[in-house]
Amino acid sequence: MHNFTPSAGRDNSLFDSIxxxxxxxxxxxxxxxxxxxxxxxxxxVFYIGAGTxxxxxxxxxxxxxxxxxxxxNEIDADVIxxxxxxxxxAEPLVDIQIPGKTRLVYNNVTEDKIIAxxxxxxxxxxxxxxxxxxxxxxxxxxxxxxxFLDEHAFFRQQTRRVLKNCGINDPxxxxxxxxxxxxxxxxxxxxxxxxxxxxxxxxxxxxRGRGGGGFLTGKKWKFAxxxxxxxxxxxxxxxxxxxxxxxxxxxxxxxxHSVLEGLAISAYAIGASKAYIYIRAEYPLAIxxxxxxxxxxxxxxxxxxxxxxxxxxxxxxxKKGAGAFVCGEETALIHSIEGKRGMPRPRPPFPAVKGLxxxxxxxxxxxxxxxxxxxxxxxxxWYKSIGTMDSRGTKVFALSGKVERTGLVEVxxxxxxxxxxxxxxxxxxxxxxxxxxQFGGPSGGCIPEQHLDIQIDYESLKTVGAMMxxxxxxxxxxxxxxxxxxxxxxxxxxxxxCGKCIPCREGxxxxxxxxxxxxxxxxxPLSRFKSVMYLPRLAEVIQETSLxxxxxxxxxxxxxxxxxxxxxxxxxxxxxxxxxxxxxxxxTFAIDKIKCIGCMACARKCPNDAIIGDKKEAHFILDDKCxxxxxxxxxxxxxxxxxx
Numbered sequence: 001m002h003n004f005t006p007s008a009g010r011d012n013s014l015f016d017s018i019x020x021x022x023x024x025x026x027x028x029x030x031x032x033x034x035x036x037x038x039x040x041x042x043x044x045v046f047y048i049g050a051g052t053x054x055x056x057x058x059x060x061x062x063x064x065x066x067x068x069x070x071x072x073n074e075i076d077a078d079v080i081x082x083x084x085x086x087x088x089x090a091e092p093l094v095d096i097q098i099p100g101k102t103r104l105v106y107n108n109v110t111e112d113k114i115i116a117x118x119x120x121x122x123x124x125x126x127x128x129x130x131x132x133x134x135x136x137x138x139x140x141x142x143x144x145x146x147x148f149l150d151e152h153a154f155f156r157q158q159t160r161r162v163l164k165n166c167g168i169n170d171p172x173x174x175x176x177x178x179x180x181x182x183x184x185x186x187x188x189x190x191x192x193x194x195x196x197x198x199x200x201x202x203x204x205x206x207x208r209g210r211g212g213g214g215f216l217t218g219k220k221w222k223f224a225x226x227x228x229x230x231x232x233x234x235x236x237x238x239x240x241x242x243x244x245x246x247x248x249x250x251x252x253x254x255x256x257h258s259v260l261e262g263l264a265i266s267a268y269a270i271g272a273s274k275a276y277i278y279i280r281a282e283y284p285l286a287i288x289x290x291x292x293x294x295x296x297x298x299x300x301x302x303x304x305x306x307x308x309x310x311x312x313x314x315x316x317x318x319k320k321g322a323g324a325f326v327c328g329e330e331t332a333l334i335h336s337i338e339g340k341r342g343m344p345r346p347r348p349p350f351p352a353v354k355g356l357x358x359x360x361x362x363x364x365x366x367x368x369x370x371x372x373x374x375x376x377x378x379x380x381x382w383y384k385s386i387g388t389m390d391s392r393g394t395k396v397f398a399l400s401g402k403v404e405r406t407g408l409v410e411v412x413x414x415x416x417x418x419x420x421x422x423x424x425x426x427x428x429x430x431x432x433x434x435x436x437x438q439f440g441g442p443s444g445g446c447i448p449e450q451h452l453d454i455q456i457d458y459e460s461l462k463t464v465g466a467m468m469x470x471x472x473x474x475x476x477x478x479x480x481x482x483x484x485x486x487x488x489x490x491x492x493x494x495x496x497x498c499g500k501c502i503p504c505r506e507g508x509x510x511x512x513x514x515x516x517x518x519x520x521x522x523x524x525p526l527s528r529f530k531s532v533m534y535l536p537r538l539a540e541v542i543q544e545t546s547l548x549x550x551x552x553x554x555x556x557x558x559x560x561x562x563x564x565x566x567x568x569x570x571x572x573x574x575x576x577x578x579x580x581x582x583x584x585x586x587x588t589f590a591i592d593k594i595k596c597i598g599c600m601a602c603a604r605k606c607p608n609d610a611i612i613g614d615k616k617e618a619h620f621i622l623d624d625k626c627x628x629x630x631x632x633x634x635x636x637x638x639x640x641x642x643x644x
Contacts, residue, residue, distance in 0.1 A: 007574035033276055036179035038097065039139045044077040044122060047095035047103070047165060051084035051253045052246075053286055053407075057091035062113040066094075068080050075122070083254020085167025087154050088407035093167070096121045102142050104134040105149060135168075154405050154424055159386060159394050162370045165409045166254030173288050174296040177257040180503070183302055185373035190310040193376075198269035199225055202372065204380035206392030211237055211328075212443060212469045213549070214391075214458045220362055223352035224270040227360040232272040235356065235363040236263055237333060238279035238286070241325040242441030243492065244472035246365035247396040247408055252279075252286040255370070256293035262369030264314055265376060272361055273313045278333055281320040284567060290318055296604065325442075325496035329548045330355075330363050341499045342550035365470070367396055387413035391457035395468070401437075401475035404429050411456075418452040421475055432477035436564070440469025442489045443553035445480065445560030446482065465560040467553070481582035482565040483572050487515040489557035497551070504551030507542040511535065511558055518572050519583040527575045581643055584628035588644045591617040591632075594638035602632035602641065 018575050026193070034040045048054070048063045063079065085093060090107035094114065097103040098121065106308030108130055120127045126143065133149040134142065142148075149155055168175040177183070189198055203218025222234055236259060236620040240248040252259060263275045279287060280387040294316055295424065297303045305313050319337050322599055326332045327342040334356050336342040355361025375383045384392040397420065400406045404426030411420065417437060420428065428434050436446040445466035454460050458468050476485070489511045499505045514531040517523045546552045562569060571577050591602070591611075598616040612628040613619030621632070633641040 003086055024094070033179045034139075036175045037175075038103075039137065041078075041097060041099050043099065044075070045097045046079045047082050047097070048079065049084055049091055050081040051167075051250055052089040052283075053084050053287070054091045054093065054252075058110055059092040062092045062094065062109055062114050065111045066114050066118060069118060077635050080170050081172070081317065082168065083166045083171050084250050084408065085409075086158075086163060086250075086408040087132075087405060089405050090407075093132070095135070098122070098124070100141055102137050102140045104143065104146070105132040105134065105139035106130045107132040113171075124533060140621075149517060153426065154407070154409075157412050157415065157419060157424055159412045160410050161374055161394050162251060162258070162367055162396055163254075163408060165258065166250060166408075169255065171254055172292050174257060174293070174300060176426055177255070182373075183261055184258055185346050185376035186261050186264050186302065187308055189268055189376055190308050190312055195225055195269050195271060197223075198265065198376070201380050202269070202375055205375045205383040206380075206387070206390075207368065207371055207375060207383065208230075208391065208458065210367035210371070210395065210471070211362060211363075212440070214468060220352055220364075221266065221270050223350070224272075224360040224362045225514075227353050229360050231274075231357075231359045232270055233356045233359055233361040234263055234267045234270065234272045234275035235333065235337070235361060236275065236277045236369055236622075237328065237330075237363050237365045238277055238283070239321055239323075239328045239333065240280070240283075240366075240470065241323070241496070242443075242470045242472050243326050243489075244398060244400050244438065244474040245441055245470040246398050247471055249283050249286050250408055251366050251396075252283070253289055256286075256289040257297070258370045258373060259290075259366055260293055260297055260303075260316065262364075262372035263316060264307075265372050266362065266364065266369065267314050268312055269461050270360070272362075275314070276317045276319050276337055276356070277316060278327070278337060280321050280323045287318065287320065290517055292530055294318070309597070320375045324498070325492075326498040326548075329550050332548070333363065334361065336477060341498075343500045346547060367471075378477050388455065388457045390459055395456070395471055397471045397473050399473050399475070401423050401473075402432060402477040403427070403475040413457050414455050416453050416455050417447060420456075420473065421452070425475070428475065428477050432479070435476045435478050435480055436482070437476065438472070438474040438485070438489075438557070439466040441472045442493050443467060443550065443556055444469045444472070445556045445606070446476075446485070446564060447560075448564040465556070465563055467556070479580055479582070481578050481580035482561040483515060483519055483578070484582045486558045486561045487512065487519065490515055490554075493550075493554045497554075501545075501547040503542045503545040503553060504547070504554060507538060507546075508551075508554050511538055511555065514538075515558070518569065519578070519585060521576065521585040525573065532562075532569055532573060535559075584630070587628040587630070588623065589628070589630070589632060590644065591619050591621055591623050592640045592642065595638050597638060597640075599637070601635045603638070605631045605635045607631065 050057055050059050092109050094106045094109040095103045117127045134146045135153050136148045199221045201220050207217045208214040229543045238248050321327050324342050327336050330351050332342040332344045351361045387393050394410050394412050395412045399409050409424050436448050438446050447464050447466050451464045494508045494512050497504045517531050518528050539559050542555050545553050547594055596618040603611040608625050608627050610622045611619050
């Protein structure tokens, strides 16, 4: 067996295809390109989805079993690790390609299933149990009666531009990227455009920052371009601290060169010679991919001095962050790179004028960078041909929570929320009832069922109290308590507040106290009523007086749950009831005398000795001692404990 290894050196024919960007690939290179596109293979190829989600589902064990089998049976085949194709809930995913035929996609390929699937595939047969689909490729023979991947419900409504290589290409091999038009846009930029022209193209495309702010990217670049300085910087923000957001990590793990190419083009556009990628240290696989990609790009002369002979010097440095949520804010991030404590500062001056080390600096996030090459290669009109009037192009969403198919979804702006959750995501898991979707992480808000048909764009989301944020979508069903949800996000924000400004530091603390008071049995009704009436005013003060955007958006989860689920707050305050059965202080437990056989398991596990009763006789719960932990229900094997 031969394990595929990343290219150790430059492939001149592929490299020529970059330099001669304006010509069709020469015939002499076409065969090589087809080989790297794997349209020509001489032996079976196995593609293992080995992003963080795949590894978490056991892809490494599947790979080991597969390699052992191939070695034991002396089967000559390539085994390639790829990133996540987006359908995280179906991991581990394994693609199998045999010479002349299209790639087959198998899902849920755990270590106990890989051998049977492999043996059948090598004989030209298909194990239907785990088959998901086949890739479409006009240059290869299709399998009969197997649907194509783009016909699958999860992918049918997607428009994959940013994610087009994720789960397809080998992220550790620059030749894969180049063979699929990688670095053509960078070469075209250096050979064709002046910096101001690049800024203009990106501005005309309508691309808005995908990090949450939604500012026009090209316009931001122009600010830095027009500021005179002896040194300028680009920064790629890969910090991604929002709960429920993982698209930046997946893009880097699956297609790191798309980020580097975007960075190189943007650096040329603003006149920067150095860039930083700020990424949290808890993304080890993404960091490993970046280090590999940077080394390969240097080896190809795509980073360094006098790139492609056009006199452009550019280098990239990886800066690992400690995982502080506030460092997602521009000025706090800059402070962190400078070696200072990550805390925001008042603006102006804006970073585009005075940023890193006092020099003009542009900060864009990973998804923004991954969009740039496509815009340069295909033009501004191509990019803005989809989307809405004010929100152009596509957006990647991280779909998670109580939904059947979780993962990364890239769709054209303007699609409605219902289509993503019910058509692409397959609806609420276990046939549950939809309750709400938390949109945009802690800075966003909850959107209830009556607004599922709202189209997704920057402005429409604001009308229902939410925001695009980084693109996290957490689906909730009726087992979610909205008071508890608001408490979770406020606790997160309180813990992650840098503490520099009083409104954020103390205001969020008070909001959290109010929420805890509402769901506590120790408070009196009048104080609970007064406190919830106090919340909107407190939120308004925090929004108006906090120093940075994170503090200003901190009250959003509370305000949106109050707006759409006020009846749940009132239920907690007046009726002392949590209909979702989540808030422990409001739960009451009872033991069914008929079902209880007196095994004493609940009494032995109760942490507060609140259960009494003799052996082989029905037990009782002392309400005044019960703390609502639910251990009794968990350990009862006879379903004798009920919750109210």
